[in-house]
Structure formats: C-alpha cells, structure tokens
Amino acid sequence: MSSETRTREFGFWIYLMTDLILFTSLFATYAVMAREGSISAIVDLRQVFLETMLLLSSSATCAVAMVFMERRKKETMLFWLAATFLLGSGFVFIEIGEFARMIREGYGPQRNGLFSAFFTLVGTHGLHVSMGLLWMLVTMMQTWMTGLSSSLQSRMSRLAMFWHFLDIVWICVFTEVYLLGSLS
Amino acid sequence: MGKLTFSAIPIDNPIIMSAVVCAILIAIWIGHEITKRKRWSWLWNEWLTSLDHKKIGIMYVVLAIVMLVRGFFDAILMRLQQAMAEGSSHGFLPPGHFDQIFSAHGTIMILFAAMPFLVGLMNIAIPLQIGARDVAFPFLNSVSLWLTASAAMLVMVSLGVGDFSKAGWSGYAPLSELGFSPDVGVDYWTWALQIAGIGSLLSGINFLVTILRMRAPGMTLMRMPIFVWATFFTNMLMLAAFPVLTAALAMLSLDRYLGMHFFTADHGGNPMLYVNLFWIWGHPEVYIVILPAFGIFSEVVATFSSKRIFGYESLVYATGAITVLSFAVWLHHFFTMGAGADVNAAFGIATMLIAIPTGVKIFNWLFTMYRGRVRFASPMYWTLGFLTTFAIGGMTGVLLSLPPADFVLHNSLFLVAHFHNMLIPGALFGYFAGFSYWFPKATGFMLDEKWGKRAFWCWICGFYLAFMPLYVLGFLGMPRRMEHYANPAWQPWLILAAFGTLLIFFGILFQGIQIATSLGPKRRAADPDPWDGRTLEWATSSPPPSYNFAVLPEVKDRDAFLEMKRAGIHSPTRYEDIEIPKGSAKGAFIGASSFACGFGLVWHIWWLAAMAALLILLIVISRSMEEETMTILPSGEVKRIEEAGHVL
Numbered sequence: 004m005s006s007e008t009r010t011r012e013f014g015f016w017i018y019l020m021t022d023l024i025l026f027t028s029l030f031a032t033y034a035v036m037a038r039e040g041s042i043s044a045i046v047d048l049r050q051v052f053l054e055t056m057l058l059l060s061s062s063a064t065c066a067v068a069m070v071f072m073e074r075r076k077k078e079t080m081l082f083w084l085a086a087t088f089l090l091g092s093g094f095v096f097i098e099i100g101e102f103a104r105m106i107r108e109g110y111g112p113q114r115n116g117l118f119s120a121f122f123t124l125v126g127t128h129g130l131h132v133s134m135g136l137l138w139m140l141v142t143m144m145q146t147w148m149t150g151l152s153s154s155l156q157s158r159m160s161r162l163a164m165f166w167h168f169l170d171i172v173w174i175c176v177f178t179e180v181y182l183l184g185s186l187s
Numbered sequence: 188m189g190k191l192t193f194s195a196i197p198i199d200n201p202i203i204m205s206a207v208v209c210a211i212l213i214a215i216w217i218g219h220e221i222t223k224r225k226r227w228s229w230l231w232n233e234w235l236t237s238l239d240h241k242k243i244g245i246m247y248v249v250l251a252i253v254m255l256v257r258g259f260f261d262a263i264l265m266r267l268q269q270a271m272a273e274g275s276s277h278g279f280l281p282p283g284h285f286d287q288i289f290s291a292h293g294t295i296m297i298l299f300a301a302m303p304f305l306v307g308l309m310n311i312a313i314p315l316q317i318g319a320r321d322v323a324f325p326f327l328n329s330v331s332l333w334l335t336a337s338a339a340m341l342v343m344v345s346l347g348v349g350d351f352s353k354a355g356w357s358g359y360a361p362l363s364e365l366g367f368s369p370d371v372g373v374d375y376w377t378w379a380l381q382i383a384g385i386g387s388l389l390s391g392i393n394f395l396v397t398i399l400r401m402r403a404p405g406m407t408l409m410r411m412p413i414f415v416w417a418t419f420f421t422n423m424l425m426l427a428a429f430p431v432l433t434a435a436l437a438m439l440s441l442d443r444y445l446g447m448h449f450f451t452a453d454h455g456g457n458p459m460l461y462v463n464l465f466w467i468w469g470h471p472e473v474y475i476v477i478l479p480a481f482g483i484f485s486e487v488v489a490t491f492s493s494k495r496i497f498g499y500e501s502l503v504y505a506t507g508a509i510t511v512l513s514f515a516v517w518l519h520h521f522f523t524m525g526a527g528a529d530v531n532a533a534f535g536i537a538t539m540l541i542a543i544p545t546g547v548k549i550f551n552w553l554f555t556m557y558r559g560r561v562r563f564a565s566p567m568y569w570t571l572g573f574l575t576t577f578a579i580g581g582m583t584g585v586l587l588s589l590p591p592a593d594f595v596l597h598n599s600l601f602l603v604a605h606f607h608n609m610l611i612p613g614a615l616f617g618y619f620a621g622f623s624y625w626f627p628k629a630t631g632f633m634l635d636e637k638w639g640k641r642a643f644w645c646w647i648c649g650f651y652l653a654f655m656p657l658y659v660l661g662f663l664g665m666p667r668r669m670e671h672y673a674n675p676a677w678q679p680w681l682i683l684a685a686f687g688t689l690l691i692f693f694g695i696l697f698q699g700i701q702i703a704t705s706l707g708p709k710r711r712a713a714d715p716d717p718w719d720g721r722t723l724e725w726a727t728s729s730p731p732p733s734y735n736f737a738v739l740p741e742v743k744d745r746d747a748f749l750e751m752k753r754a755g756i757h758s759p760t761r762y763e764d765i766e767i768p769k770g771s772a773k774g775a776f777i778g779a780s781s782f783a784c785g786f787g788l789v790w791h792i793w794w795l796a797a798m799a800a801l802l803i804l805l806i807v808i809s810r811s812m813e814e815e816t817m818t819i820l821p822s823g824e825v826k827r828i829e830e831a832g833h834v835l
Contacts, residue, residue: 119438
C-alpha cells in the first residue's frame with residue numbers, strides 16, 4: 004500500500020470515528036426519550052430481521068468484492084459489488100416501507116419526542132446507507148469505464164470501511180431500538 | 188421564492204440599513220480597486236483557487252479579521268445602548284434588534300472570528316513547523332476554507348435580508364423553537380453553524396493526519412514544537428465535539444422544519460437535552476479556541492526569551508489533561524438546571540481540577556522567561572498582557588465553579604466579564620501574538636512594531652476598562668443581555684465600560700494602520716529568520732516557496748532549527764523534483780453552493796436548496812474523476828527559485 008493511500012485511509016478512519024460520535028449523540032437522545040414511552044406496539048420484528056439479514060449479507064458480499072479487487076478481477080469484483088448494491092437497496096427499500104407504514108398508522112415523527120428520536124436515529128443510518136449506495140454506484144461506473152486504477156482501488160477500500168461501519172452501527176440500532184424496544 | 192419577499196429587507200431601520208450600505212460600498216470599492224489594478228485573474232488563480240496551505244491560511248486570517256471587526260461593531264452598539272438606556276431613556280436599539288446583536292456578536296466572535304483565525308494560523312505554521320511540504324489533504328483544506336467563508340457570508344447576509352437569531356449564541360430551546368422564534372433568524376444561525384461546523388471538522392481531520400503522518404524525518408512526537416502539540420489536541424477536541432453540535436442543531440432543525448418534538452416544551456420534548464448537547468460541544472469549544480493560543484504563547488515565550496521552553500513535557504501533558512477534562516465539565520454552564528447537589532458537586536470539582544494543568548502552563552511560561560534574555564517585541568507584549576490578565580479571569584472561573592456561588596452569579600454580568608476575561612487574553616491576544624510572530628514568515632514583510640505596541644496598550648487598557656466594571660455590575664445584580672434597565676446605580680459602570688470599548692476601538696484602528704504601513708510603500712522585507720527562531724518554520728525563506736522546503740530537514744533536537752544553526756547550515760548540493768498540488772476552483776464552488784443551499788433552506792426556497800445540494804454532489808463526483816491533481820516542479824525550477832532567494 005502506498006504511503007498516500009495509507010494517509011487517506013487513516014484520515015477516513017478518523018472521519019468514521021467522528022461519524023460514530025454523531026450517532027452516539029442520537030443514541031443518547033433516543034435513550035433519554037425512550038424513558039417516556041415504548042415503541043413495542045408498532046415495531047414489526049420480522050421486517051427488522053429481514054432488514055438486518057440483508058445488511059449483514061451485503062457486508063459479506065462487499066468483503067468478497069474486495070478480495071476480487073485485490074486479485075485484479077475487475078468483472079468478478081463488479082458482480083459482487085452489484086450484489087452488495089442490490090442487498091443494500093433492499094434494506095433501504097424495506098426501511099422506507101416500514102417508515103411509511105408507521106406514519107400511516109399515526110406513529111410519525113411528529114407524534115412525540117420518542118418517535119422523533121426513533122425516526123431520526125434510524126433515518127440517519129438509512130441516509131448513510133443511501134449515500135453509501137450512491138457512492139458505490141459512482142465507483143462501480145468509474146471502475147467499469149476506466150478500469151481498476153490505484154486511486155479507485157484506494158477509494159473502494161474506504162467505501163468498504165464505510166459499509167462495514169454502517170453494519171456495526173446497525174447492530175447497535177437493532178439492539179437498542181428494536182430488541183430493547185420490543186421488550187419494554 | 189419560499190418565504191422570501193421584499194419586506195424581508197429592513198428598509199425602515201436606519202442602523203441596519205446604514206450598515207448594509209457601508210458593507211456594500213466597501214465591497215464596491217474593493218472590487219473597483221481590483222479592477223483598476225487588473226488583479227482579478229491574479230486573485231482567482233493565485234489565491235481563491237490555491238491549494239497552498241500558506242495562502243489558505245492567510246485567507247482564513249483575512250476572513251477572521253473582517254468578521255472580528257463586524258463582531259466588534261456589534262459590541263460597540265451593545266455598550267452604547269447599555270450606557271444610555273436607564274430609566275426613562277430607552278437608548279437607540281429596540282429589544283428585538285438588541286437581541287439579534289448579542290446573538291450575532293457571540294456567534295460571530297466564536298465561530299467566525301476565533302475559529303478562522305486559529306485555523307488560519309495552523310495552516311500557516313503547522314506544515315512548516317513539522318518540516319512538511321504540505322498538509323495531508325490540500326483540496327479538503329480549500330473546501331474547509333470555503334465552507335467557513337460561505338457560512339460567514341450567510342451570517343452577513345442576515346443583516347440585510349431578514350433577521351438574525353434573537354435566541355442568543357447558544358440558541359437555548361424552547362426559545363429557539365418555532366413557537367417562540369417564528370422568523371428565519373434561528374434558521375440563519377443553525378445553517379451557518381452547520382456549514383462552518385463541517386468545515387471545522389474537515390480541518391480537524393486534515394491537521395490531525397498531517398501531524399501524525401507528515402513530520403520530517405527525525406521529528407518524534409516528543410520533538411514536536413509546542414504549537415504542534417496544542418494543534419494536535421485542538422484537533423482531537425474538534426473531532427470529538429463538533430459532531431455533537433451537528434446532531435443537536437440537526438434535531439433543532441427537524442423540530443423547526445418537520446414539526447418534530449426533540450426540544451419542544453410539549454409532546455415529550457426535552458429542552459434540557461438541548462442544553463446538555465450544546466454544551467457537550469460548547470465547553471470543549473472553549474478549549475478549541477484557547478489551546479492553539481497557549482501553543483502560540485509557548486513558541487513566542489521561548490523565542491523571545493532566547494531560552495528553551497521550560498518543562499516541555501509537563502506542557503504537553505498539561506495540554507492533554509485539559510483536553511480530557513474539557514469533556515467532563517459541560518454541566519457547569521447550567522448548575523441551576525437542578526441536577527442535584529451530587530451531580531453539581533462532581534462537575535464543580537472537575538471544573539476546579541482544570542485550573543491545575545492551566546496553572547502548570549502559566550508557571551512554564553514564567554520560568555521560561557526567568558533568567559532568559561527577554562526581548563520585548565510586540566508578540567511578547569501580547570504574551571505578557573495575556574499572562575497577567577488571564578490569571579484574573581482564571582480566578583473568577585474557579586469562583587464560578589462553586590455551584591453555590593454560581594447560583595448567585597450565573598446569568599449576570601459577572602459571567603460575561605469572566606468569559607471575556609478568558610477569551611480576549613486567552614484566545615485573541617494569543618492569535619495577535621501569533622499574527623505578529625508569523626506575519627514576516629507568511630507575507631515576507633516585517634510588521635510595524637511602533638503601531639503594534641500602541642495597539643497593544645489600547646487593547647489592554649481598553650480591556651480592563653471595559654470588563655472590570657462588568658464584574659462589579661455582576662455583584663450589583665445586573666443580569667446579562669439587558670436592553671433597558673431601571674437602576675441608576677448601574678449606569679456609571681456601564682458608561683465606564685463603554686469608554687473601554689472606545690479604547691479597544693483605537694486598538695483595532697491602530698492594528699489597521701499597522702498592517703497598512705507594513706504592507707504599504709515603506710514596507711520592509713523580512714529575513715527568513717527575523718526573530719532568531721528555534722523551530723523549522725524559520726529555516727525556509729519568508730515567504731516560503733510553494734513547496735516549503737527544497738530539501739526535507741533532518742530533525743535532531745526539539746529546537747530543530749536552533750540545532751541546525753549551531754551545526755552550521757549548508758546550501759544543498761543537489762535538488763530533486765517536487766510534487767505540488769494543482770490549484771482547483773472546486774473548493775470555492777462547493778462553498779458557493781453551500782451558501783446557496785443554506786440560503787434556500789433558511790427561506791424555504793426548496794428548489795434552490797435541492798439544486799445547490801445536487802451541485803455539491805456533482806462537484807464532489809467530478810473531483811473524484813480527476814486523475815491529474817498534482818504537478819511536478821522540476822529540480823531545475825526548484826534550484827532557480829532557491830537561488831533567487833524564494834520569490835513568491
């Protein structure tokens with residue numbers, strides 16, 4: 004790995020840590036708000052389980068794509084990245100559906116502080132995933148057009164870091180919001 | 188056009204309109220001068236699109252000075268109003284306008300004067316001090332600059348188009364919620380802070396990586412100059428604190444724009460949560476603006492005492508201790524919240540503890556001067572002014588850290604006096620010291636000493652005259668942020684404070700004269716090493732060439748350059764090709780688009796906000812498509828520049 008790529012990866016690690024602090028603030032807010040009520044009546048754990056499976060498997064396909072990037076197999080890498088993209092899109096799709104259902108049933112973010120915190124925390128994660136998908140799409144197109152240049156490889160490895168990071172955040176969302184939420 | 192109509196322009200308010208007309212006239216005059224001298228393409232190519240950290244640093248400092256003057260005029264208006272508005276006299280400012288002025292003053296001074304000033308000084312000095320040719324991410328650096336500038340522009344525009352926030356610089360909920368602040372003022376404030384916050388965050392990442400990855404060979408962590416250490420810790424604070432502000436302001440905006448209930452007084456909202464989140468950012472922010480100044484004082488005191496800094500390691504550890512402790516004291520901003528005696532006691536003790544590392548530093552500086560050969564150049568004036576004045580502010584801070592005392596004094600002018608007593612000497616004097624210390628390095632010209640010292644005396648006397656009466660007024664029970672009062676006992680002290688502000692005005696005026704004479708026809712070129720410096724920034728020419736160092740220095744000591752001078756400096760026998768970043772206009776375009784996006788969001792002009800956001804995205808993507816972002820400066824060219832004695 005070139006020194007420049009290393010520097011960029013290190014910078015990106017630091018960015019991820021700052022993003023984690025942003026999420027921490029939202030988690031803390033949610034925890035404060037969750038003392039005032041419960042979301043157990045409205046959560047559909049089956050959907051959430053499906054979402055979780057999609058996102059976790061997208062992390063796996065992303066890792067496979069990275070392996071093929073290391074081996075300079077451009078087409079195979081693009082295939083696995085496309086799979087990642089589809090799985091991630093499925094996650095966002097289901098999440099939007101869930102949000103729409105909750106709003107329809109009168110549990111929108113305007114309902115009270117708890118639901119404001121719920122939609123904001125989960126939505127911020129969803130927004131990150133969507134930005135990741137956009138990033139993935141652009142990188143895939145660039146790779147397809149120009150081939151695996153070293154700058155694209157280094158960007159791809161940062162994208163993978165971002166993607167795994169969102170997985171970790173989702174596991175925290177799943178635990179704090181959905182599991183604890185459906186227990187209460 | 189969303190909520191924007193012509194009635195948003197306050198034509199009926201002579202004070203605002205004359206300020207707006209003045210600002211527009213100054214802009215026209217500057218534009219005219221540039222046109223007359225045919226300097227537009229020079230300005231664009233050499234400055235606005237430059238990725239050279241030294242030029243970006245100078246632009247940051249220029250922005251800071253402009254905003255400092257703006258914030259200072261707010262201060263004059265407040266002092267004049269309070270000197271007049273007693274009893275039957277109501278002064279010249281209606282309450283709504285006064286509220287905007289104190290909100291703008293605080294916001295501008297912290298976010299748009301102090302922050303750009305310190306980031307500018309970091310830009311100028313850090314890569315040079317660590318013997319690097321650039322920062323880690325030059326393009327990101329330009330993006331940071333333009334995000335900060337566009338956010339400052341948003342605040343300036345709020346002067347003439349609509350209102351600024353009336354909810355104070357801290358924007359406490361539920362006052363800042365839609366129900367109590369229905370106009371666009373709070374939105375101007377939130378979007379300006381959000382945009383500037385992202386800029387600061389990116390700077391933080393950039394400089395942390397620069398310091399950790401780009402140091403010259405031989406510069407171990409414990410050989411870094413103290414200013415580098417201070418910047419290192421400052422960046423850690425920025426990175427850990429700013430995301431919390433981003434989150435808090437985003438939640439406030441969600442309340443205001445989408446009718447959510449994070450901080451509202453009804454529907455399960457929790458206003459105290461906002462106050463907590465705000466100060467989890469806000470207290471570290473105090474140290475973000477002060478620690479770099481501490482670093483500057485350390486450099487100045489060692490250089491001008493011709494002595495190695497006393498207790499280098501204790502200074503480093505003290506700075507680290509302050510960094511950690513600064514995250515453990517936020518609750519002292521609202522002891523009166525009612526968190527209970529145990530919580531208040533814990534935060535009170537943490538607050539007192541922070542005085543210990545700060546005290547350690549004071550002794551470091553004193554002992555550095557002790558038996559040193561002290562030269563009284565103007566950077567040293569600011570340092571000595573800081574040492575004496577800051578100690579008083581620190582003591583009043585320890586007083587306020589006692590919750591029972593705080594219950595009596597909080598929200599009074601005692602508090603206002605205290606934090607100005609920390610920030611003016613602690614931060615601003617430090618930046619002024621850094622400004623006069625590095626001015627020759629950054630511009631290649633010496634800064635006029637005579638006007639500098641006159642400015643210092645006006646500033647320091649003005650400071651005491653303006654703020655010591657506020658301590659008294661605090662004890663007399665005067666609350667902060669009063670537009671009118673009915674207690675004749677307060678008025679003499681407020682008149683005294685207004686005179687202090689007048690003296691500070693002369694200080695600023697003299698600084699203007701100082702800069703004008705230093706860059707005017709009688710300017711004096713600076714040597715590479717005008718102060719008999721000890722660190723690496725003095726090893727290269729003034730101003731440094733775009734690549735900083737033709738040959739990367741080899742560091743063998745803490746005072747790296749001093750050691751080099753002792754060993755004897757030899758001009759290099761051979762030069763190498765140097766890679767430098769190409770200029771890019773994309774940072775400026777991202778800044779302009781951010782401004783448009785912010786303006787659209789403030790006024791609910793959704794198409795504008797959406798288009799600007801899309802534009803930002805497209806610019807970022809197009810930047811990612813660029814393959815040739817660097818250019819090679821051939822060794823022959825380097826040789827020519829070096830032998831010509833580095834001309835910019």
